Amino acid sequence: MTASIKVGEIYYPVFCAKSCSFDLTNEIIERTGVNDGLFYKRRVRRTDWSGSASGVIVTDNTNDRYSPFYLLQEAVRRSEGDWEFAFTNEDNETKTITGTALIEGINLTGDINSFGQATVNIIGTGGVVIDESGSTGGVDENVDSDYWTTVAGEYSISGSSVGSKSLVGKTALAVGLRGNVYDIITSGTPTNLQAKFSSLAGSVTFDSSIPFESGDTVWVMWKD
Numbered sequence: 001m002t003a004s005i006k007v008g009e010i011y012y013p014v015f016c017a018k019s020c021s022f023d024l025t026n027e028i029i030e031r032t033g034v035n036d037g038l039f040y041k042r043r044v045r046r047t048d049w050s051g052s053a054s055g056v057i058v059t060d061n062t063n064d065r066y067s068p069f070y071l072l073q074e075a076v077r078r079s080e081g082d083w084e085f086a087f088t089n090e091d092n093e094t095k096t097i098t099g100t101a102l103i104e105g106i107n108l109t110g111d112i113n114s115f116g117q118a119t120v121n122i123i124g125t126g127g128v129v130i131d132e133s134g135s136t137g138g139v140d141e142n143v144d145s146d147y148w149t150t151v152a153g154e155y156s157i158s159g160s161s162v163g164s165k166s167l168v169g170k171t172a173l174a175v176g177l178r179g180n181v182y183d184i185i186t187s188g189t190p191t192n193l194q195a196k197f198s199s200l201a202g203s204v205t206f207d208s209s210i211p212f213e214s215g216d217t218v219w220v221m222w223k224d
Helices: 068-072
Strands: 002-007 010-013 016-031 041-056 081-088 094-111 114-133 143-149 171-177 180-185 194-198 203-205 217-223
Touching (some): 002 016, 002 041, 041 094, 041 180, 068 094, 068 114, 114 217, 171 194
Antiparallel strands (some): 002 010, 002 081, 041 114, 094 114, 114 143, 143 217, 171 180, 171 217, 194 203
16 A cells, blocks of 8 residues: 655655555434434434555655655645555555545654654545556446536536536436535435436436525535
8 A cells, every 4th residue: 555645747655655544434423204213323424534654754756756845845735635545456456545635744753773754644625536447457436526616596516517527427426515415316306415416417406495505516426
């Protein structure tokens, strides 16, 4: 497993990392309905992710990796960055998780009897994209996500996303608005925390009695 940051158009490993981790956490909340009976039911409200990398301190940047001192620069440590976690097995099959994150903390330590060590912790802002490729041609899930801007007073989105992506012909996996993750339906009329997805039209429709407010954006994760 390696953790890398995107500089220009290339992902560079974070210094000489010897250990990495990727963590994803769902916020679970209770939900109730008239037919729920005496048992609690729950659903996922929001999802959070973070990651870290630890390794030996290097002081310069090369074609193979970037120094933690690069991450310490104000323009880098205070800005969103594109990160990639790559998992490779013994058959050289690789699966990657990519997403935008902020640097939460950097720790540099030194010991007289060993090399200096560095640890960087990042926290995600937005969703992640999972991509799979391998020497044996593994199944590519083609999972992707993006945001759509909205018009105040309206209650549906369609057309191209901020990143010029379309939902036509796709299968929606998750829909988010105002910090809430919506239950996806494909027929009927959406109410409350429901979002009606149309693969044919490439659209997402919400409860018409709760229209968009100024500045709202709709996040969608989908697969081909």
